[in-house]
Amino acid sequence: MDKKIILILISVFMLFAFAQGISAADIDNSTDVISQAETHEVLGTKYVVDGSAENQMNNPTIQTAIDNAKDGDTIEITGKNYEHCHFVVDKKLNIISNVGTTMSTCPSNIKGSNGVGIFYFSPEASGSVLSGFTFVNNAAKNGEVDPYAVYIEGAKDIQITNNTIDQVSNGPGIYLKDASNILINNNNIQYSKNGILIENSNKITITDNNIENNKNSGIYVGENNKNINIMNNNIVGNNWKGIVVNSANNVNIISNVIMANRDNSVQARANNGAGIYVDCTVDSLKINGNYIFENGNYGVFDTYKTKKSFEDNYKAQEINFNIFVGHKTRGVFAQQNEGGDTGIIYVGSNVYSFEQLCPSTYYEPGVLKEGQRDMIFGEMTKISKGVYKISLIRKDTGEVAKCLSVGNVTFFLNKEGTDSSIKPGDIYQIVPIINGTATVNFKNATFKPSQNVLIALGPGYGAISQSNSSTRPCAYYTIPDSDIPSNDTKDSDLILQNASIYYGGKLSYILKDNGAAIVNATVSITVNGKTYNKSTNKDGIASMNIKLISNKQYNVTAVYAGDDDYNGAALNSTITVIPTITAEDVEKIFRNKTQYYPKLTDSNGKALKDTNVTMNINGVFYTKTTNDKGIATQTINLNPGKYIITSTNTATGESISNTILVKPNMDQNKNIVKYFKNDTQYSVRALDEQGNPLAKQNVTFNINGVFYTKTTNDEGIATQNINLNPGTYIITAMYKDCFVSNNITVLPTLTAHDLNKTFSESKEFVAKVVDGQGKELANQNVTFNINGVFYNKVTDVNGDAKLNIRLMAGEYIITSMYNGYATSNKVTVKA
Structure with a gap:
């Protein structure tokens, strides 16, 4: 079987070029007809590329699919392995693999990017998505650009998600240049020269990635960048530096694990290393809520290029609510600048375990050095019998480190001695820090009859201590005998009432004890990444309205922490949101009777009659009222083209968008x-x-x-x-x-070019004749008029008619004529 591309057409739309205008006749005011013309792109075609052509040099099935696709199309690649890959994306496409397709590069192909790489996104590719692949590129440099796996140049609104970049040995895994509004999410990026390289770019979000074992740095923020957000990543084991800030403004480094970025796999043997390396003055740099662990010499290193960044109470560089552990030289260090002045950094509340602070670094006067701004544990509190929580706080104000969601707290129940290591027989739990707080449940643990003590031990090194210092926070809580969980605590049960919910409807849970409602209890419901606390009513029901994008499924978690009488309960579920407004895309011939029909329901699925629908196309709004079946009618009287119409159910607030394709007649x-x-x-x-x-x-x-x-x-x-x-x-x-x-x-059948010659030169003026298919035509008569004298010449086998020019010095106009067509040129004769 020949190698092929399988094209699956979901819907096919045609492009029409047309001259269009709007006149009074186009607008039917009596029926409120849409009549303003503008074309819009439509999602239409899905291309599925199979795995029959593993060698993309010999049979470029993937590039062919890209070339054939239109803006908004989807290309799904189903083969497991491809080699000699180099793809230029020059339109808005969704390029996906659901099988973890592995691609290796073509070392000789640098088309488009002037470098060896796998996916190159040009400015025209704005809005694209790349997801689900594994990339390998061991090629040497060829061209101006270092080798890469993914290169985005001049494009915006691109998402790079769920990929593995296994190695790009001589360049960056992902390279952004002149890019804007780029999302790099949930990728594994490893064994490259730099994991991610950013240059001259704006609004870059790097979140939830594993960026590990890269040669130079995990993330390199290069020249002239702004609005860079680096959040919730694991940046581990990169040689020398985790994150480099070379030239940027407004950089946020929030809630990352930044660990073991150094020149040796063993911390004690490392000679160099920095978790975050700042090599410029930044108007705004926030390093908050990170776990910064054993990165060779430094947790955060500011070079001499970093000028004063805390002045007149403006915190240009803020280092707050981080956990620094085990750096050989300093947790935070600022070099003296070129003039010998001390670097100025705002260092807020942090944990320093086995760390030093650089004495030359400036902090808010007289505060940090006295330890008043340290991050320590707040008071441990009981949620219910056996359930406790503790927060990391700023020592002087009690502010909770809500930006901190990395690191763990170890809880011990009735631990003997001060040794912080876990021993046989210890009753303990290791609990993650979420939004600055750790919550532990010992309801099922074995308590002593009396005098039970709970110990919370923060991240870092060091023994259990009563000091609760920033070197390793530690807290004790003596559990009153009356708060010991009893064996007669009742079990609770959470039941999801409705897995399918109309937009704006209620997501409801029933909290019961052996069939009886548990009232006035708090149920924490987490949906779409946010947690909401709801109380149960007299029937044990906790509910909340759902206004999420419909026709999608969402993972929902409900948690009841329990109390003194009831054990806790948790339930993970999947819900589906059903739309309260539906409509079909419209495809019609110009001014035929096809119309647009949005249908409305309420949040219980009941048809809404006598309810307004607002429709917006190209910024113009129209309102229609539904009939007894909840259906509204909108007449379409548009010039040929593609349009997006957005309709809103005014009762529920839900909006949908549809495509209207008007074909010419x-x-x-x-x-x-x-x-x-x-x-x-x-x-x-x-x-x-x-x-x-x-x-x-x-x-x-x-x-x-x-x-x-x-x-x-x-x-x-x-x-x-x-x-x-x-x-x-x-x-x-x-x-x-x-x-x-x-x-x-219309192409000419007679062509000629200007002639320049000297008086003594023997040079001919040549006119070429071709037939109606562009083939040279012999034995045709061509008439020349120069200086008022006419000459007839016959074309040779090459279709050329030639006239010798023997004129005195000067400039002349020569007109060539054949088969009713004439063309003029200039003849210049020099002495």
């Missing part, structure tokens, strides 16, 4: 390139409201300002002869107020 028209006076003609086919051809219809053509009327034949085709001089023209066909336009290019 003519087709089979196309641009024409023809030679002067050949037989090529321009034609269109007239259609009825169902798209069937119509005979004996008058079609008007306008070309070069002259109007012609032609009648369609039995096949519905009207034909216009083209007998124009060489040049480029626009022809417009008009039928029943509809217009379609095309370009007509």
